[in-house]
Every structure is written in structure tokens, then in C-alpha cells.
Amino acid sequence: MERxxxxxxxxxxxxxxxxxxxxxxxKYQPRVxxxxxxxxxxxxxxxxxxxxxxxxxxxxxxxxxxDAPFEHWLMRLAVHTCYDHLRRHQRRPxxxxxxxxxxxxxxxxxxxxxPEDTSEDTDAARALVQRxxxxxxxxxxxxxxxxxxxxxxxxxIAEITGWSPTLVKVRAFRARAEMRKCVERLARDKYx
Amino acid sequence: xxxxxxxxxxxxxxxxxxxxDRVPYAFEKGIMARIRDLRPxxxxxxWSRLLWQAxxxxxxxxxxxxxxxxSLPATGQKAQTPLDVQFETVVYAAMxxxxxxx
Numbered sequence: 001m002e003r004x005x006x007x008x009x010x011x012x013x014x015x016x017x018x019x020x021x022x023x024x025x026x027k028y029q030p031r032v033x034x035x036x037x038x039x040x041x042x043x044x045x046x047x048x049x050x051x052x053x054x055x056x057x058x059x060x061x062x063x064x065x066x067d068a069p070f071e072h073w074l075m076r077l078a079v080h081t082c083y084d085h086l087r088r089h090q091r092r093p094x095x096x097x098x099x100x101x102x103x104x105x106x107x108x109x110x111x112x113x114x115p116e117d118t119s120e121d122t123d124a125a126r127a128l129v130q131r132x133x134x135x136x137x138x139x140x141x142x143x144x145x146x147x148x149x150x151x152x153x154x155x156x157i158a159e160i161t162g163w164s165p166t167l168v169k170v171r172a173f174r175a176r177a178e179m180r181k182c183v184e185r186l187a188r189d190k191y192x
Numbered sequence: 193x194x195x196x197x198x199x200x201x202x203x204x205x206x207x208x209x210x211x212x213d214r215v216p217y218a219f220e221k222g223i224m225a226r227i228r229d230l231r232p233x234x235x236x237x238x239w240s241r242l243l244w245q246a247x248x249x250x251x252x253x254x255x256x257x258x259x260x261x262x263s264l265p266a267t268g269q270k271a272q273t274p275l276d277v278q279f280e281t282v283v284y285a286a287m288x289x290x291x292x293x294x
Contacts, residue, residue, distance in 0.1 A: 025224065029215050
């Protein structure tokens with residue numbers, strides 16, 4: 001039923017009624033915002049990404065064949081746009097471990113002293129993960145986010161990214177190695 | 193070992209982050225305004241622009257090669273053969289020796 005409604009709006013847009021695109025924007029913008037916030041920190045960057053996603057979706061609507069739900073097609077476009085954003089705004093690795101906050105330092109101290117301890121300040125841990133992710137090259141960050149954080153399967157990632165399952169596995173292997181290196185650097189820098 | 197545990201804990205913490213799907217007020221209005229301002233995509237515009245950009249280097253290359261051809265001294269018997277004959281020889285070379293072209 002929902003899919004039919006999307007299809008109706010899409011058909012109207014294709015017939016030359018751009019206003020019919022607004023219900024689709026209203027319906028899917030929360031999901032696109034949630035995806036964009038995984039890859040960009042600043043709100044102005046997030047808003048730019050979301051705007052790009054919907055404008056691309058509007059311009060490429062003719063390439064949507066309707067075999068799969070519109071939502072899947074749109075989310076694939078969103079992930080691609082986020083990936084492009086990562087590639088354009090790649091940070092220098094050395095710029096991210098400077099100036100950890102007190103909370104982040106405390107969390108690191110406690111975890112390195114007692115790794116089995118389950119007491120957690122998840123906000124500090126989340127901030128540290130964000131720093132780690134920003135150090136990774138774009139393909140590694142994308143794979144770690146989709147595979148380790150969103151818990152998607154290799155097949156799903158292959159569908160979303162357009163990479164072959166083998167390439168996803170290779171990139172996942174490399175990404176984990178890169179991530180491990182960054183964690184080691186984080187732990188080492190802490191005690192230098 | 194410690195770093196492996198640290199990594200696991202960090203990723204576990206990242207998984208607990210709830211999806212932040214807040215949308216700024218009237219965000220869709222901005223998108224729709226942009227969409228209304230979009231001009232229809234001209235599929236030939238990019239191709240035409242590329243062709244025009246390629247025209248200048250092509251003309252420049254032609255001029256340079258022509259100048260070189262005119263200014264270089266003709267040497268040997270082969271160079272005295274008219275250009276049209278040389279061109280014809282090259283183009284029809286495969287037809288003269290069809291077995292050699294396979």
C-alpha cells in the first residue's frame with residue numbers, strides 16, 4: 001500500500017508535477033538525516049548532504065525502475081552521497097587525536113586499566129569512536145560504519161555500495177586492520 | 193590484547209547510539225524551492241561543451257603539425273613521394289597483403 005503511494009507520487013513527478021515530490025521528501029527526510037549524521041559531524045554539512053540526496057533523487061528519478069521499494073533506492077543514493085562527501089572532506093590522520101576531552105581521557109584510562117570492566121560512559125566512548133572513524137580513509141569508514149556499527153551483512157553492503165561481495169570482504173578486512181592500527185595509536189599516544 | 197578489547201568496547205558503544213533523525217523546521221521547503229528552480233537537464237549540453245573545449249587544442253595541434261611538415265627538410269627518396277600517394281599506400285597496405293593482416 002505504502003509502495004503504491006510512493007509509486008503514485010513518482011508517476012506524477014515524472015509527468016511533470018514537481019510538487020508531488022514534496023510528500024516523498026517529508027516521508028523520507030528523517031531516515032536520510034539519520035544516515036547523513038553517521039558520516040558528517042557538523043549540522044551544516046549534514047543539511048548539505050541531505051539536500052544533495054533529494055536533488056539527485058529528483059534529477060535521477062527516471063532511473064528508478066520500481067523493482068525494489070523507493071526507500072531502498074533512495075537510501076543507496078544517500079550512502080553514495082555520504083561516501084562522496086567523505087572523499088571530498090578527507091581529514092589528515094594526525095589532526096584527530098590531539099586534545100582528548102577529560103571524559104574521553106578518563107574512559108580510556110579506565111578501559112585500558114581494566115578492559116573487562118563493564119562500567120561505561122558511553123558518551124565518551126562514542127566521541128572516541130567518532131575520532132577513530134574520522135582517521136580512517138573513506139572506504140574503510142564506510143565499511144566499518146555499515147558492517148560493524150549498523151550490523152549489515154556483506155550482501156546488503158554490496159547492494160548499497162554497488163561493490164562486489166568480494167570487494168566488500170577485502171575492504172572490510174583492510175578496514176578492520178586500519179581500525180586496529182588507529183586504536184593502537186590511540187592507546188600508545190595516551191601513555192607517551 | 194588490550195587494544196582488541198578496547199576496540200570491541202568502542203564499537204559496542206557506537207552501536208548504542210540511537211539514530212538521530214531530527215529534521216530542521218521546514219527543511220523540505222528549501223529542497224522544494226531548489227527543485228522548482230532547477231532547469232531541465234540538457235543531455236547534449238555536456239557533450240557540446242566538451243566538443244568546444246576540444247576544438248582549440250585540435251586546431252592548435254593541426255597548425256603545429258602542418259608547420260612542422262612544411263618546415264622539415266625533405267630527406268631521401270621516400271620523403272619526395274607526394275603526401276597523397278604515401279597516405280594511399282598506408283591505407284591500402286592491408287588490402288595489398290591480405291594474408292599479412294590476420
